[in-house]
Amino acid sequence: MKRSAAVAMLQMHHVLCEMMALDGNERRRITPDKSPTHSVVLRPSRQFNVRDNSPANRHSFHGMTSPLTSPTSRERPEQLKRYSQQLHYPASYTDLPPYCGNLSIAKQRQAQVDRPADGGNRHTNMRGSMWNTVNARTSPGSDLQEARPPPVVKKRGLPRDERPRLKTLVRVGSLNVGTLTGKTREIADFMKRRRIHVLCLQETRWKGSKAREIGDGIKLFYHGLEAKRNGVAIAVSGPLKEHVSSVNRVSDRIISLRIATKDGFWTVVSVYAPQCGCTEADKEAFYEELDDVIRSAPEGDYVTVAGDFNGHVGQDRQGFERVHGGIGFGRRNQEGERIIELAEAHDLAIASTFFIKRESQKITYCSGGRQSEIDHILVRRQFLKTVKDVKTIPGEEIAGQHRPVVADVCIALPKQTKAVREPRIRxxxxxxxxxxxxxxxxxxxxxxxxxxxxxxxxxxxxxxxxxxxxxxxGETKGGRRGDRATWFWNEDVQKMVKAKKDAYKAWQKTKSLSMLAEYKLKKKEAKAAVARAKNAAMDELYDKLESSQAEKHVFRLAKARRRASLDVTEVRAVKNEDGEVLRDAVAVKERWRAYFEQLLNEEFSRKERNSAEPVAGPIQPWTVDEVRMAMKKMKAGKASGPDGIPVEAWRSLGELGVRWLTMFFNNITRSEKIPEAWKDSIIVPIFKRKGDAMNCANYRGIKLIAHTMKIYERLLDMRLRDMVEIASDQFGFLPERSTIDAIFIARQVMEKYREKNKPCHLAFLDLEKAYDRLPRAVLWEVMRERGIPECMVRTVQVMYDGSTARVRTSHGITSKFDITVGVHQGSALSPFLFIMTLDTVVKHLLEGPPFTLLYADDVALIADSRAELQLKIQKWQSALADAGLKLNLRKTEIMSSSGGDDVVLDANGTAFTQTEQFQYLGSILSADGTVDAAVRGRIACAWLKWREATGILCDRRCSRVLKGKIYRTVVRPAMMYGSECWPVTKAHERMLNTAEMRMLRWACGLTRRDKVCNEDIRTIMQTAKTACTEVAVVWTRYEKITTTPYPAGLGDGSYRKAPQRRTEKTMEGHRMQGYERAWSHQG
Structure with missing residues (x-):
């Protein structure tokens, strides 16, 4: 006994010496002649044979040379065979050495029948237990498989020394679901149960391009053109959905998204290749689009292409060793050739071919007794080492024919930090x-x-x-409410769904007709249980929406559903000025702070203005009526400033609050000082929904200031408007003037030019960051020039001196920074201060409404010739530059009714952009004077509003009366905006009526096949038909009719021979009815 132990210890010593002869860092490859398609990396095994101690089987290591240590071992397969025979390997598996890891173990298990009956020469570990390969995992190293020592299996089959890798493993999967209808909750449950982070879905058969929350924090990005075929989607789990930076919907067969990781970006592409029966043109078009998508991925991105390729890559890897691992299923077909060509072209590896799996973990499609592997996951070849496992999961019954395939990859995900949001008072x-x-x-x-x-x-x-x-x-806990989309997923429903899955697994195991019938029964019961639970949960919700005070809940629900449908809701990583991605919370906050500090403190060069003599005189005390009127003008439900006190708090106090504020405001005016807390503000970046979401320049900053300060600003605004008169050229932020007036005049002037057969030249000037770049010194000088008392000037100055701001980000609020340029955003006083300054700076250039139209910083100039228009622009450019303002040359455009190639230059010789159509104040003006483009543009805007409200309008449970109210409040105003100025024809009215009826029928859930006439649809929706002429008449009743001949001075011209007789349909006909014609003097 002691001798046996001694011999065993001696053998262990010899084996360890032999293992030490192999440098673990320089693993050598051996390609046996028997299996030229398999390559193996050898490394010392921790397990060796100590069982057989007989002299006949005793290993004599002394004097025996291992071919593994020879640098030419690849060229000596015979030496390898002799060496393995010396170690008493059976002849059936002598092509590999004893410590080749799990690959050799798999061969031993396959050759179990060749082993001796007494179990001789079995390789066991030191405890005498057999090597277990049930959960063995192999990972690709370069273009071969790295053999692992038999693991101590725990958790997901990982060896003990590699368990820390669990923290970085990310699971990506692919599944052809057949249809997503009725399966979204099961998809969410499947991803949670299988710990899948990203799941690519094919054949969703959903129409539209949106995002949707499907439960358990999982967000689904989908795209489809038709409801009965194709469609692709990508489902992203909660930890990753907030890091999605962009979504690219290419076609109903390709969708991709980009996810920010710890070290870079991960581009995931879900594909659904054309199946058998599709034309060659469709297949070629698909692979061309996929080729463009892969090529567009940045070089350093981790690219994963997963989906149903409808092709067999087979087992043969000859000629494609870099992208094909040689461990496939079946034989390669023509579609498989396309897949390999795609992989070769973009250096992508077909990951599943690099892993040895049993047949059930290779098959992805099973139907009618036929089995195949047509779903694949491709990764960039340089990242193949990060793929740790690829397998098919049998037994999941989400899809009838396809099985999900998943891959475990090592990707460092960003650190999970919750968005910092402060509690709010209710x-x-x-x-x-x-x-x-x-x-x-x-x-x-x-x-x-x-x-x-x-x-x-x-x-x-x-x-x-x-x-x-x-x-x-009370207070909220901070942040938004959690997932409310799956109220119906209660315990009873989960039990029924689990019973259905168990029945499916039992049927798959036995394939008996009785189990199939049981499965169908359980499936039917589960579907009914889901429907009942969902109906019960939704009944409660819609009963609340039908109540008399449910208007706020309706719009809140529509807003929440619209937000859930957005691709990017919050970005936690931003780019710096050099384009580098910042992910650290401190770095992100500092970047936002630096961006807005630079934006709000940049001042253009200007000329010094002559200072006017200050006007002496006190400010009359504020009265209770003035404070009450200022509070009345404030809108309720708006976000409060840094102090957290909204105007509703003062309104609820009634007379107590009004009288206290009146005395406090008078105290502020006398002391010429405001609370330091009022000088602080919070900037909220709002994404413009275009461009890169990580670029700070694609965000618009909304400034939140104290509501109590806004009440005080309204008091100052009312006094200043009584002191200062603004020219008639300005239509912005003034009583009895609106955008419709400016649009009406522009259209009328263009029509008069056409009637006299004269060319009309228009310039639409855009001021660069007008509110943010206005020098405050110019503002104070302008106030003195307009005769405003010096005490009033000092009061406004006090509100701007020492003003600071902070930026609200997903990582919290930044530190303060000073703002020294521009007027306050979101202030009640800022609009009037700006238009007063602009009116003073360019007062010598104003020619009256026909030829100079202003709406705040939107300027329109009209001239008879290009030369005259160019001179006007240069004069405006010079006057604005003297006041520290600047034209945005990129957004300033020229439009001419006569066409031509002559350019209009600015003062520096830069040519302006010429256009045939321009969207002026929300209404499209065309060079030919027609309104066709305007009508089509408003219909497009109405459909945009419709899509935003589809969460309510397309909900079958919402009452039609409620839908009609939403339509009249949200959609119709967007469609009819500016229609007061349209000289519409019957064709235009038909276009508007067709679009409206399509929306109303869609909301009712009725089609033309239902044989319900339009009048009944309008009655159901309580929406009357509105004609453009009626809208125009209603508008003129509330307009102040003037006899000022706006279009005077057009010059001599000849009328066209046959002008259109449509006076009754124009605004002129309605507006001037019963009054002196404004243009009668022009003959």
Whole structure:
């Protein structure tokens, strides 16, 4: 016994010495003659034979040379065979050495019948247990398989020393679902159960291009052109969906998305190749599109192409060793040749061919007794080492014929951090008895004396209001509500679905008709249970929406559903100025801060203006009526500023709040100081829905300021409007003037030029960052020039001196930075300050409404010739530059009714862009004077609003009355905007009516086959037919009719021989009916 132990120890010593002779860092490859398609990397095994100690079978390592240590071992297969025979390997598996890892073990298991009956020469570990290969995993190393030691299997089959790799493993899968209808919840459950992060889906048969939450935090990005065929989608789990930076919907067979990772980006492409029966042209077009998509992926991206390729790649790898591992299923066909050609062209590896799996884990399609592998996952060859496993999962019954295929890859994901959002007071509950309770608490505690020091008084008042509000209304936990899309997925439903899956597995195992019948029964019961639970959950929701006070809930639901359908809702990584991606929270916050600090503090060069003499005189005290009127003009439900006190808080206090604010505002005016808390603001970046989502320049900053300060600004605004008169050229932010007036005049002038057969030349000027670039020194000088008292000027100055801002990001709020240029965004006073400054700077260039039209910073100039128009533009450019403003040459455009190639130049010789159509104030103006483009543009805008509201309008459970209200409130105003100015024809009215009826029928769920006439549809939706002429008449009733001859001075011209007789259909006919014709003097 002791001798046997000693011999065993000696053998162990010899084996260890032999293993040490092999450098583990320089693993050598051996390609046996028997299997030229398999390559094996050898490394020392921790397991060796210590069982057979007989002299006949005892290994004599002394004097025996291992061919493995020879540099020419590839050229000596006979030496390898002799060496393995010396180690007493059976002849059936002598082509590999004893420590070749799991590949040799698999061969031993296949040759189990060739082993001796007494079990001699079995290789066991030191504990005497057999090597277990049930959960063995092999990973590709370069173009071969790296043999592993028999693992101590725990969790997902990973060896003990490689368990930390679990933290970086990401599972990507592919599945042809046949149809997504009724399966979204099961897809979410499947991804959660199988720990799949990204799942590529094919043959979804869903029409549209949206994103959708399907449960468990999983977001589905889908695209389809028809509801009965094709369609692709990609489902992304919760930890990754917030890191999706872009989605590219190529066709109903290809969709891709880009996900930000810790070290770069991951491009995932879901494909559905044309199946048998499709034409060669369709197949060629598919692979051309796929070729463009793969080529467009940046060089450093981790690219994964997964889907149903409908092709067999087979087992033969000859000539394609770099992209084909030689471990496939079946024989290659013509479509498989296309797949390999695609892989060769883009250096992609067919990952499943590099892993040894049993047949059930290779087959992806099974139907009618036929089995094949047509679903594949391709990765870039340089990242093949990161793929740790690829297999098919049998037993899942989501799809009838296809089986899901999954791959485990090592990708470093970004650190999961929740978006930082502060708790908010539930101000929306401030109604009825709650409002009364809040008022009583404020009255019991009492507000401080408003005539004391400004900062202590405001701090005490704000603290009192917020404390009472928290006690009365409560606070949110911060952040948005969780997933509410799967209320119906209760415990009973889950049990029924699980029973259906168990029945499916039992049927797959036995293939008996009785089990098939059982499965069909369970499937039917599960489907009915899901329907019942969903109906019960939705009934409660829609009962709430049908209540009399449900308007807020309806729009909130529509907004939530629209947000869920957006591809990118929040971006946590941004790019710096050099295009490098920043992911660290501190770096991201600093980038946002630096971007807005530079944007809001850049000032253009200008000339010094002559300072006007200040006007002396006090400001009359603010009255209670003025404060009440200012509060009335404030809209409810708006986001509050940094102090968190909305205007609703002051309104709920009634007269107590009005009188306290009146005294506090008078105290501010006397002391010429505002609370320091009012000088702070929060900027919220809003994505423009175009361009790169990680580029800060593609965001529009919305500034949130204190609502109490906005009330004070409205008081100043009312006083300033009484002091300053704005020219008639300006139509923006003035009473009894609107965009419709400016559009009407522009169209009428263009029509008069056409009637006199004269060319009309228009220039649409765009000021670069007008509100943000306005120098404040120019603003103070303009206020003095317009005769505003110096005390009023100092009051406005106090509101701007020392103003700061912070940026709200997904990682929290940044630190403060100063703002020294421009007027406040989101301020009630800023619009009037700007139009007053612009009116003063260019007052010597204003020619009256026919030839100069202004709406805030949108300027339209009209001239008889290009030379005159060019001179006007250069004069405007010079006047604006003197005041520190600048034209945006890229967005400034020229339009001429006469056409021609002559260009219009600015003062520096730069040519402006010429166009045939221009969208002026939301309405398209055409060079030929027609309104065809305007009508089509408004219909397109209406469909855009329709798509945003489809969460309600296309919901069959919502009542038609509610849908009609949503349509009249949201969709119809977008379609009819600017129609007051259209000289429409019957063809235009038919276009509008057709689009409207299509929307209404869609909302009702009725088609023309239902034989329901249009009048009945309008009755059901409570939506009357509106003609453009009726809209125009209604508009003129509320307009101030003027006899000023706006289009005067057009010059001599000849009328066309046969002008169109359509006066009755034009705005002129309605507007001038019963009044003196505005252009009668022009003969």
């Amino acid at each position: 101000w929306w509950k401030l109604t009825g008895e709650t409002q009364k309770t809040f008022r009583e608490k404020i009255a019991a505690v009492g507000l401080p004396d408003p005539c004391g020091l400004i900062d202590p008084v405001w701090a005490s008042a704000a603290s009192t209001i917020l404390t009472c509000a928290r006690d009365t209304l």
